[in-house]
Amino acid sequence: xxxxxxxxxxxxxxxxxxxxxxxxxxxxxxxxxxxxxxxxxxxxxxxxxxxxxxxxxxxxxxxxxxxxxxxxxxxxxxxxxxxxxxxxxxxxxxxxxxxxxxxxxxxxxxxxxxxxxxxxxxxxxxxxxxxxxxxxxxxxxxxxxxxxxxxxxxxxxxxxxxxxxxxxxxxxxxxxxxxxxxxxxxxxxxxxxxxxxxxxxxxxxxxxxxxxxxxxxxxxxxxxxxxxxxxxxxxxxxxxxxxxxxxxxxxxxxxxxxxxxxxxxxxxxxxxxxxxxxxxxxxxxxxxxxxxxxxx
Numbered sequence: 001x002x003x004x005x006x007x008x009x010x011x012x013x014x015x016x017x018x019x020x021x022x023x024x025x026x027x028x029x030x031x032x033x034x035x036x037x038x039x040x041x042x043x044x045x046x047x048x049x050x051x052x053x054x055x056x057x058x059x060x061x062x063x064x065x066x067x068x069x070x071x072x073x074x075x076x077x078x079x080x081x082x083x084x085x086x087x088x089x090x091x092x093x094x095x096x097x098x099x100x101x102x103x104x105x106x107x108x109x110x111x112x113x114x115x116x117x118x119x120x121x122x123x124x125x126x127x128x129x130x131x132x133x134x135x136x137x138x139x140x141x142x143x144x145x146x147x148x149x150x151x152x153x154x155x156x157x158x159x160x161x162x163x164x165x166x167x168x169x170x171x172x173x174x175x176x177x178x179x180x181x182x183x184x185x186x187x188x189x190x191x192x193x194x195x196x197x198x199x200x201x202x203x204x205x206x207x208x209x210x211x212x213x214x215x216x217x218x219x220x221x222x223x224x225x226x227x228x229x230x231x232x233x234x235x236x237x238x239x240x241x242x243x244x245x246x247x248x249x250x251x252x253x254x255x256x257x258x259x260x261x262x263x264x265x266x267x268x269x270x271x272x273x274x275x276x277x278x279x280x281x282x283x284x285x286x287x288x289x290x291x292x293x294x295x296x
Contacts, residue, residue: 061129152219
């Protein structure tokens, strides 16, 4: 465990085993009532929400993280300024993380489980603290009672934001490899009965059913086999269902893969063949931001 502060060392694979086999989860509700949620949306619309987070006036996100840091990871109690110190400290450590060998699935997974990846939790938590209504722009595609899959979910920003806003009339599934941000998502969302799927890099995951909406955000460029994955997800999306994705062009550094780079053409050709683009456009040569495709 190191010194439980700037030298903390986490065996995240063991942490996943522990959380999968036990009732370890957050004790906080992580939901806002109607009035708080409405007030926050007004602040966000006028650009004040981010300022109040930055200034420390809104810090519910930090109290959630502090609970996780202390009671799940075993870190020393920290204050808000400690969070930003550690955010910067671990970011420096994280800059040296690279894939050891994406073709060796054991080494591929270990690359994501290296202790330096603890930064990814700090980065994701703060990023989504500044923008907590991730689902809102997609709300017309999310019909109550439908099944939603967030694949390669990390901290699961879409499903987390729906639950934060007490939009729970869905069948939720989150899926990722057993890495750091996914552990945070499990810890935070387990209490809400969210379906959790651990992805084995060697095997395409088995899904219990098909889905009405699949989110694939900041994922494709990190996959060693994105063409295989997109075909698998298409099979598990209902006709008329929506695939909501993005696709960055990477230089294959860090945790970006050669597969994500060299299979881009096949992935996008598959999407053009099997989907109608509802928002955005298929772009073979440039970064693709938020794109919504409806399965034919």
